[in-house]
Amino acid sequence: MRYLPLTDVDRTQMREAIGVADFAALYADVPSELLLEAPLDLPRAKSEIEVERLLSAMAKRNLSAASAPFFIGAGAYRHHIPASVDHLIQRSEFLTSYTPYQPEISQGTLQYLFEFQTQVAMLTGMEIANASMYDGSTACAEAALMAHRITKRRKAILSGGLHPHYADVLRTISHFAGDEIVALAPDVRAREDIASAIDDSVSCVILQTPDVFGNLRDLAPIAEACHRHGALLVAVFTEAVSLGLLKSPGEMGADITVGEGQSLGNPLSFGGPYLGLFATRQSHLRQTPGRLIGETVDADGRRGYVVTLSAREQHIRRDKATSNICTNSNLCALAFSIHLSLLGEAGLRRLARANHASAVDLVDRLASVAGVETLNESFFNEFTLRVPGDAARLVEAMAEQGVLAGVPVSRLLPDAGLDDLLIVASTEVDTVEDREAFVAAMRGAL
Amino acid sequence: MLDHPKDFSFETFSGNRGLDQEEPPIFEIGRTDTSGVDIEEPAHLEPRLGALERKGPIGLPGLSEPEAMRHYVRLSRKNYSIDAGLYPLGSCTMKHNPRLNEKIARLAGFADLHPLQPQSTAQGALALMEELSRWLLTLTGMSAIALSPKAGAHGELCGLMAIESALAARGEAQTRKVVLIPQSAHGTNPASAALLGFQPRVIEAGADGVVSEEAVAKALGPDVAAIMLTNPNTCGLFERNIVAIARRVHEAGGYFYCDGANFNAIAGVARPGDMGVDAMHLNLHKTFSTPHGGGGPGSGPVVFSERLAPFAPVPFLLREGETLRLVEHGDGAQSFGRLTAFHGQFGTFVRALAYILSHGADGLAQASRDAVLSANYLRVALRDVMTQPFGDRLCMHEVLFDDSFLEGTGVSTLDFAKAMIDEGYHPMTIYFPLVVHGAMLIEPTESESKRSLDLFVATMRDLIASAKRGETRRFTEAPRHAPRRRLDETAAARKPVLRWSAS
Secondary structure, three states: OOOOOOOHHHHHHHHHHHOOOOHHHHOOOOOHHHEOOOOOOOOOOOOHHHHHHHHHHHHHOEOOHHHOOEOOOOOOOOOOOOHHHHHHHOOHHHHOOOOOOOHHHEHHHHHHHHHHHHHHHHHHOOOEEOOOEOOHHHHHHHHHHHHHHHHOOOEEEEOOOOOHHHHHHHHHHHHHHOOEEEEOOOOOOOOOOOHHHOOOOOOEEEEEOOOOOOOOOOOHHHHHHHHHOOOEEEEEEOOHHHHHOEOOOOOOOOOEEEEEOOOOOOOOHHHOOOOEEEEEOHHHHHHOOOOEEEEEEEOOOOEEEEEEOHHHOHHHHHHHOOOOOOOOOHHHHHHHHHHHHHHHHHHHHHHHHHHHHHHHHHHHHHOOOOOOEEOOOOOOOEEEEEOOOOHHHHHHHHHHOOOEOOEEHHHHOOOOOOOOEEEEEOOOOOOHHHHHHHHHHHHHHO | OOOOOOOHHHOOOOOOEOOEOOOOOHHHHOEOOOOOOOOOOOOOOOOOOOOOEOOOOOOOOEOOHHHHHHHHHHHHOOEOOOOOOOOOEOOOOOOOOOHHHHHHHOOHHHHOOOOOOOHHHEHHHHHHHHHHHHHHHHHHOOOEEEOOOOOHHHHHHHHHHHHHHHHHHOOOOOOOOEEEEEOOOOOHHHHHHHHOOOEEEEEOOOOOOOOOHHHHHHHOOOOEEEEEEEOOOOOOOOOOOHHHHHHHHHHOOOEEEEEEOOHHHOOOOEOHHHHOOOEEEEOOOOOOOOOOOOOOOOOOOEEEOOOOHHHOOEOEEEEEOOEEEEEOOOOOOOOOOEOOOOOOOHHHHHHHHHHHHHHHHHHHHHHHHHHHHHHHHHHHHHOOOOEOOOOOOOOOOOEEEEOHHHOOOOOOHHHHHHHHHHOOOOOOEEOOOOOOOOOEEEOOOOOOOHHHHHHHHHHHHHHHHHHHOOOOHHHHOOOOOOOOOOEOHHHHHHOOOOOOOOO
16 A cells, blocks of 8 residues: 555564554454454555546546636636646645644744735725635624624624525524524515614624625625614625725625635635635624634744634633634635735736626627526626526536536525526636637527 | 854844745735736726725735745745654644645546536536545445535534434424533534534543543433544543443433544544444544645535434435436425535545545555554553553554653643754644643654654654753753744734734
């Protein structure tokens, strides 16, 4: 077995040193009736060639985004990742290290997380950010729990533009934690009246922009309404690139901003691993979940970084912790941070404009397709179409023509009666030819 | 003793020390108008952004590609890693990360696949999830699996939610609100239980380091929902009363949650399903070597007994003839709902399956046995100079020492750990588990050669002899040979600086 350095001679010598005759004796603490007598009915070890052959065959059975004009978004986006990002995150010192428990030999991780926290705070227009969470949806649930702790209330209002998976995660957590959820109806055209749903019993409003249907939402009036009632505004985004072109949640008055960071540096990877971004106001620091990195000095007075304020965390506070979270999404946060460092402000703005331009171009082309209507008044790189008939069937038909067309709303909301709606995303990786292919395939399938 | 690095003969003009180069934060080297990515400016664009376009500056610095490479390569060199040396962090399982797994995870058919593309176009990905499920279920002897939990602690939530749902189905969700947790448990256990409104009730382990049937029986009652037990436990010991404990818990109407963080000691050797476990998370980044990545991403699939299987979360896989279907909505069935967007840490599923297929059932069992063998080899090689809290007895994949052997030396567990850094080792886990004074939990894993273990033993013995000789400064002033000396954590917490600012 190529991964095991011990030889049989080593094993014998080591057993002798320990004073056990065989492996069964080594497992003497395991009741003998629990020890497997025969190997499990599973395949034996395979060479690298064999494993590669087997798994490559599985990979080939999938239609990858690279092999088709591709317009799927709804919470995960295809962007170009600079080659240097993937090279750098595979450095041994990044890939095969762990949580920076010993800061003297973890300054690499600690410094890039400190940089990451700063980048996230800047991007969202918030004062502080943590070192990342599992993903956007779980960060969103953590934000609701944090709002409940701060306001000492237990009711969250969910906008009808919130990604349905995020809403489902919130429902699950709230159900078990005994908190209340008021979920507004799916709001395809961003016309819901959130403000009138807010009263003094509300802990927070959870509002996504761009919303799941692609509409841009002005958070400012809702933030104001929240604050009038002592509630917090939790701003959500699933497309981090949009922040290069749009007003930041902080600018619009958000108290907590959470989002999915996959768009920068991280491949689609069929849904994970991604990274949750979590940012808030300095005044909420002590209630913030997750790992935080702080600047300090070492014994020689040199600048360095440490994990700080651990007294909030589960390994110290146990059942009194602000969250049960233990890991962050470290390597994904590194990829995000490297990509954003490479882009810089100028690059991010250009990238965001390129995305917007791509989507605008597709919307304009679709105006010529009879029976298809774009529902958005505003959008970034994603919008919702009303199509004749069933959108899911249309997507399947377009896939047969080799175009991955988007997400039928029924995939996310099967019981909402929105079967004729299709969420379409277009990013900088799409070419004019791809968009032409989209329009042609849609015409052909309708 | 070595000279203090402050000594002027060690000072350099640049602050660099040869290969150990100083590197300021990106905010001090980048510029907002610099970019390492060439993107064409759209020719003409009439924005459809309403009135929500950003007007002010963001402040994000950019680096050209050469600058970015240098920045991150320099940072990387300030990190210890498994690839560079023994990383015996107990309970964390720092084993070798095969690069084949990375290569496979990057195939376009896996990496460039959208979670919401038509399932008909992702049958290979679903097949991979099915195959991984088959392995994990067979290895654990359990009935059903939820792949979606994002990490171990997320898996704990998943398991407890299934347990509460099963209790609710019996009409006992309101009356059973207590979860029994041993003092030695990971902090996530009580934190997860509390998050869901359970009250943790602590049970004490015996003098032998394991939980007795009697201790559990005494704590059980009609208010108990479940027990959360780590096995092998965080003291590196197998909970040998586990079958009787499970029986007691079940008889009292409760469920058995097993923290599977240490499954790597028994994978292919014994099955939790035979021990009476109802739910258990598996840390794919530990046992199945999807890399730790500096602290994540993790991956924490949960396996269930038949009793809890109906309550498993969405999504789950269904095979319909030749076709695999991922069920994404509960459809009014007993599933407790959704834990996360999409389908879980698919990229780690690919890596874990590559690891599993490489080992095979025989290799996985051998890896478990080698891990236990190596931990016991360290135990006997150090037992005459270090002290074991529960007597000299067989351990599983990790060996636990306390700090009694340092008594009177003026050297603490922390000091000792820092001196290990100077010797080129990452320290073991220290001060955990909390039940042992000055705990040192050493997990060598199966990835170390005998030569590497022998060198480690020799170094540890030299350090211990040095501490006993009174060479205290070797410890209290350590580390000297790391990119940084000890950092002021108190100052960091007193006045938190969590982001860079120009000043």
